[in-house]
Amino acid sequence: MSVVEATAVKPAQKNRNERKLTIAKALNEAIAQEMRRDKNVFLMGEDIGILGAVWGYTGGLLAEFGEERVRDTPISETAFIGAAVGAANLGMRPIVELMFVDFYGVCMDAIYNLAAKSSYHSAGTFKAPMVLTTAVGGGYCDSTQHSQCLYATFAHLPGMKVVMPSNAYDAKGMMTSAIRDDNPVVFMMHKNLQGMGFLGTIQGAIVDVPEDSYTVPLGKANVVRDGTDVTIVGLGMTVHQGLEAAKTLEKEGVSAEVVDLRSLAPLDRDTVCRSVQKTGRLIVVDDDYLSYGVTAEIIATVTERDIKSLKCPPKRIAFPDIPIPFARPMEQHCLPNVRKIVAAARAMM
Amino acid sequence: MSVVEATAVKPAQKNRNERKLTIAKALNEAIAQEMRRDKNVFLMGEDIGILGAVWGYTGGLLAEFGEERVRDTPISETAFIGAAVGAANLGMRPIVELMFVDFYGVCMDAIYNLAAKSSYHSAGTFKAPMVLTTAVGGGYCDSTQHSQCLYATFAHLPGMKVVMPSNAYDAKGMMTSAIRDDNPVVFMMHKNLQGMGFLGTIQGAIVDVPEDSYTVPLGKANVVRDGTDVTIVGLGMTVHQGLEAAKTLEKEGVSAEVVDLRSLAPLDRDTVCRSVQKTGRLIVVDDDYLSYGVTAEIIATVTERDIKSLKCPPKRIAFPDIPIPFARPMEQHCLPNVRKIVAAARAMM
Amino acid sequence: MQPTPKQRLWMYEMMVKNRYNEARLSATYMEGKSPLFNMANGPLPGEMHLSDGQEPCAVGLGAHLTKDDYFACHHRSHAQALAKGVDLKRMTAEILGRKAGLSEGRAGHIHIFDYEVLFWSSGIIGQNMGPAVGAALARKMRGEAGIAIACIGEGGANQGGFHEAMNLAAVWKLPFICVIEDNQWAVSVPKSKSTAIASNADRAAAYGMPGERVISNDPDDIFAAVGRAVARARAGEGPSLLELQTVRLQGHFMGDPEVYRPKAEIAAKPEMDPIPRYRRKLIAAGVMTEIEADAIVARAHAEVDEAFAFARAAAEPAPEDAFDKVFV
Amino acid sequence: MQPTPKQRLWMYEMMVKNRYNEARLSATYMEGKSPLFNMANGPLPGEMHLSDGQEPCAVGLGAHLTKDDYFACHHRSHAQALAKGVDLKRMTAEILGRKAGLSEGRAGHIHIFDYEVLFWSSGIIGQNMGPAVGAALARKMRGEAGIAIACIGEGGANQGGFHEAMNLAAVWKLPFICVIEDNQWAVSVPKSKSTAIASNADRAAAYGMPGERVISNDPDDIFAAVGRAVARARAGEGPSLLELQTVRLQGHFMGDPEVYRPKAEIAAKPEMDPIPRYRRKLIAAGVMTEIEADAIVARAHAEVDEAFAFARAAAEPAPEDAFDKVFV
Numbered sequence A, B: 001m002s003v004v005e006a007t008a009v010k011p012a013q014k015n016r017n018e019r020k021l022t023i024a025k026a027l028n029e030a031i032a033q034e035m036r037r038d039k040n041v042f043l044m045g046e047d048i049g050i051l052g053a054v055w056g057y058t059g060g061l062l063a064e065f066g067e068e069r070v071r072d073t074p075i076s077e078t079a080f081i082g083a084a085v086g087a088a089n090l091g092m093r094p095i096v097e098l099m100f101v102d103f104y105g106v107c108m109d110a111i112y113n114l115a116a117k118s119s120y121h122s123a124g125t126f127k128a129p130m131v132l133t134t135a136v137g138g139g140y141c142d143s144t145q146h147s148q149c150l151y152a153t154f155a156h157l158p159g160m161k162v163v164m165p166s167n168a169y170d171a172k173g174m175m176t177s178a179i180r181d182d183n184p185v186v187f188m189m190h191k192n193l194q195g196m197g198f199l200g201t202i203q204g205a206i207v208d209v210p211e212d213s214y215t216v217p218l219g220k221a222n223v224v225r226d227g228t229d230v231t232i233v234g235l236g237m238t239v240h241q242g243l244e245a246a247k248t249l250e251k252e253g254v255s256a257e258v259v260d261l262r263s264l265a266p267l268d269r270d271t272v273c274r275s276v277q278k279t280g281r282l283i284v285v286d287d288d289y290l291s292y293g294v295t296a297e298i299i300a301t302v303t304e305r306d307i308k309s310l311k312c313p314p315k316r317i318a319f320p321d322i323p324i325p326f327a328r329p330m331e332q333h334c335l336p337n338v339r340k341i342v343a344a345a346r347a348m349m
Numbered sequence C, D: 001m002q003p004t005p006k007q008r009l010w011m012y013e014m015m016v017k018n019r020y021n022e023a024r025l026s027a028t029y030m031e032g033k034s035p036l037f038n039m040a041n042g043p044l045p046g047e048m049h050l051s052d053g054q055e056p057c058a059v060g061l062g063a064h065l066t067k068d069d070y071f072a073c074h075h076r077s078h079a080q081a082l083a084k085g086v087d088l089k090r091m092t093a094e095i096l097g098r099k100a101g102l103s104e105g106r107a108g109h110i111h112i113f114d115y116e117v118l119f120w121s122s123g124i125i126g127q128n129m130g131p132a133v134g135a136a137l138a139r140k141m142r143g144e145a146g147i148a149i150a151c152i153g154e155g156g157a158n159q160g161g162f163h164e165a166m167n168l169a170a171v172w173k174l175p176f177i178c179v180i181e182d183n184q185w186a187v188s189v190p191k192s193k194s195t196a197i198a199s200n201a202d203r204a205a206a207y208g209m210p211g212e213r214v215i216s217n218d219p220d221d222i223f224a225a226v227g228r229a230v231a232r233a234r235a236g237e238g239p240s241l242l243e244l245q246t247v248r249l250q251g252h253f254m255g256d257p258e259v260y261r262p263k264a265e266i267a268a269k270p271e272m273d274p275i276p277r278y279r280r281k282l283i284a285a286g287v288m289t290e291i292e293a294d295a296i297v298a299r300a301h302a303e304v305d306e307a308f309a310f311a312r313a314a315a316e317p318a319p320e321d322a323f324d325k326v327f328v
Ligand SMILES: Cc1ncc(C[n+]2csc(CCOP(=O)(O)OP(=O)(O)O)c2C)c(N)n1
Pocket: B046, B075, B077, B099, B103, B106, C075, C076, C123, C124, C125, C126, C152, C153, C154, C155, C156, C157, C183, C184, C185, C186, C187, C248, C252
């Protein structure tokens, strides 16, 4: 089963062998290619230089592009994310890292009041073409302040795109699109998919990635598995859980369609609604906090547009409204997983 | 029609005349009474001393309680909201103001990672009994950075209560509850309801308020108008729009029930679902941004619990996913209003 | 560094222009707001922060800047905007919420943006620091002319964003200047209650950069101090910090009764006004005559009047224009 | 101010105890993580920041503090926790995610909280400053004994929260001490690339408070400097800033290969270790004999071993315990 997006601009496929890359490597390649292509692209963040970023996607860039364009920063997120806005206003295309999304509380103004409103404030003249990379997700016992997803926290606020790839192919193409986008893009990287040396990686995220540069459009969901009985909507890690669940369900005669949102803002409502119209059943899976989150937005979208398409109540599976506990038994109990998805689907049949 | 909550602890009603107070005055009274009652209650914030707060609810407190307990601060939200956490940990009960909710981006960590997680982090030993007051809402041409609501931004994150009264009676009782609560409470004040000298106030917010101290429980929605044909769910200002709309609809023979959520976290899902079970139709009105917001959460709640209770697709009326424009024609066009609610209800009949 | 006579006349003119502009904005603001004051009403709704008294900071800066210099300002930015060369007609139209405004009515008075002269603002205290540092970085990386300036109030110097940006500018040795306009009040809070030290210029030492405080609120003195900082920045010698003591002749925003302000200070406002003082000074120095001064005033007023005529005649945006320019 | 022999022996013992505790944590951490290192695996999953080398800061502080002093720490807090008197058994149980842990397994190693001795931490850099200032405020308002301390790394001193809290503590003249542990690295970024000035003690001037830098990483010197700051705080004379130069003998967190660290610096680690040095010093000064030193070491190790035995035998929390204590 391929997770390759049908609508993506297809890169040249000639003269290349299959290469399975991690998301980290795919992002690295996209960034390097864009930095070669456009001297205005540069990087700022903590430990993105010689360390190659905690999330392993900037290795080698310092060596190739030098300290001017690969800038380790002080632990001053307000200053350097704010600086990205000013630099972008003057024609640069910064890629700037907020190491963990959990840290947004020290610098959100620069993101949502400055970057995201720069175009609006100035009738489109002060552009803010910048990419804010940030890591999300838990499941490895990193506790309350280093395991959050905060998807809705970003997607609720206007003026910025909010995206996350679920596999290396999308990662490369979406990063290329994000860098070329004239708007601020919050580019989330899921730790369980990323492929760093210190954490496991869901194998489904490691896929064949063309060497040539290509784009995957931002704002388009991807039907990563066709099905007829139930639609499972996810994002990042939960897409892979949905795919796993679909395999189990298939054995039971239940055909699940799996939708990878890929982008929370803009949100591809059409693709989701089309799928539910076909299957009549909807499960939304989210590792962010339950309330006022992605699951509600998807369900409200479908219900408001076409409540009749639903044969039964839709189901949400998300992290409960509690801080993310450290100890494994508690954290694992709260996270979405394949078992919960399968059970929800069964209950609908 | 009374907006007085039936479940509120009823104060002594003897020997008193009707007093119509603004929310600002009602809050002032609640805070003063609690400060007299408990010497650990104190205030911190910008301009809350001699100015009496931009939102007009701390007047006279400096004179009565002195500079030790009514503390004007530097423009250092991270420090003084963080300080509220530390002071609360040691037994104080700070009331701390974030002047406009729009400024949360400079200090959200202290709110959501420190205050909201203090109990969880310490298995309940480091309590954080603090009230964070903050003003929300637009409609008076204060533009992109001073008109936001950000309800979902706060309500999405666990560990804090998030409440907003729609009238002075609730304001006093809810503030008293908030101050006595051992948990952090984000207490929102809607500028269009507050009753300051420099902005108009929706008259429905100015109601009779008992002099004696009383509490209105946090986390309980209030059915402020009974009806049988459609449920209009709102919060703060939109409650009054819902009530207005209900009056118009009544003339057309449509009986609307209006639910004032009063609290976003905890969210009183039961009251909402019960109302929809009765009316079969649901309109949710919100002056916060549309996507990943209150409207979606309410709709998802009803749909997931009891989709059959809905006779037709639910409808959301919210601020669109764009920054809040300054010029009046644009801002007014985007805000929820009575006309939009009436039209939505009509379309459902 | 002394301003030339031409520069002094320019500074005088810009000060006068701003003052009259504020007066007209003030009058326009009050339209439709009596007998009951309601910020939402009238042809100019919303908040209104006037900069009367603070003009010397703006003109002392503006005299040194070119349109390639990125200027990140705050909520009280009219004087700076004029001194930076922002289009007055389009600025007035913006403040009045017209389609012909700088941001087509989307931003309003707190957010003056003019890309032509790289004027930028944000209403969130201290948050303009980062973008200015980033603009300075862009100039340096691209090897372009142009520096970056951020203006904050003395109240803003206690915001975390100030600290982070100052350090970052210093570590990267950027062509950046932070200007603190010390009007001694942050809304109702006096500097003595908000700031642990008397002079924010002393905070420059925390970043290993030069810091200077000017206390006279005199355009010439400010011109000189700014000149030193600008020269350093243009020469690639790194950032500087300036604190300019000035005076807020009005309330924090319109509608502020200033109950908190000592009576003596309110009474002293006329004598604290820097414009008549500068006028006398330039006349005494023979830079202009009374008649020439009056001509300058007349010219400035005419320009402001023209801007108001333009703005008031301009069309409002259509409601659905709200949906444009969210993304570029 | 010199430590008494008893205090010096205590400091030595606490340093040894921490070092051995780190070694045992380190070994426990590696269980289940080979051949493939995966942070999620083994009996001690998640991140692990060790404080080897930084013990002098912790003990120099701890020697002056009582359980009424609120101590707000950061991600690298084991040594400080021990020196503050945090219950070692319950701390170890917490780090191992057991129900008997300080926070019943909800918080883990980055968030050591012990209400009994008012030990507090947060993993967000610089954000512990505000709460410590607030704790100092509470003490002052209630007229209670007890001061407040915040520890940050030298990297943390470039975070906005540092600036705001320092100013606030100074304006309100609170019994507060900010201690910067300058191990010269913030993950892979050396101080020279992150901080515009060499000594953060110089930043004290920005807040009108005394600042002192201690460069020896010697417990006695740190004891003396901390003593001065604590005396000031207890006497109601206001806050102080200390920067303590120290050394990070391990990677930033476990699994960090330190590719960024100069080879010479890595090679010099043994001689930079403050513990053997202090041992030699105390023996030379006649404060203890080799035999007494060994006895101290043995006692410290036994205590740590006991804590590990306790923690490993302790039960894990039940899955649904996750839902408790969200609200009190
Ligand atoms: C982060 C933040 N906090 C608070 C405010 C509200 N506010 C607007 S202006 C102001 C006072 C600013 O004082 P100062 O920096 O001295 O500038 P001045 O108004 O005196 O020109 C305050 C508190 C804000 N806009 N942003």
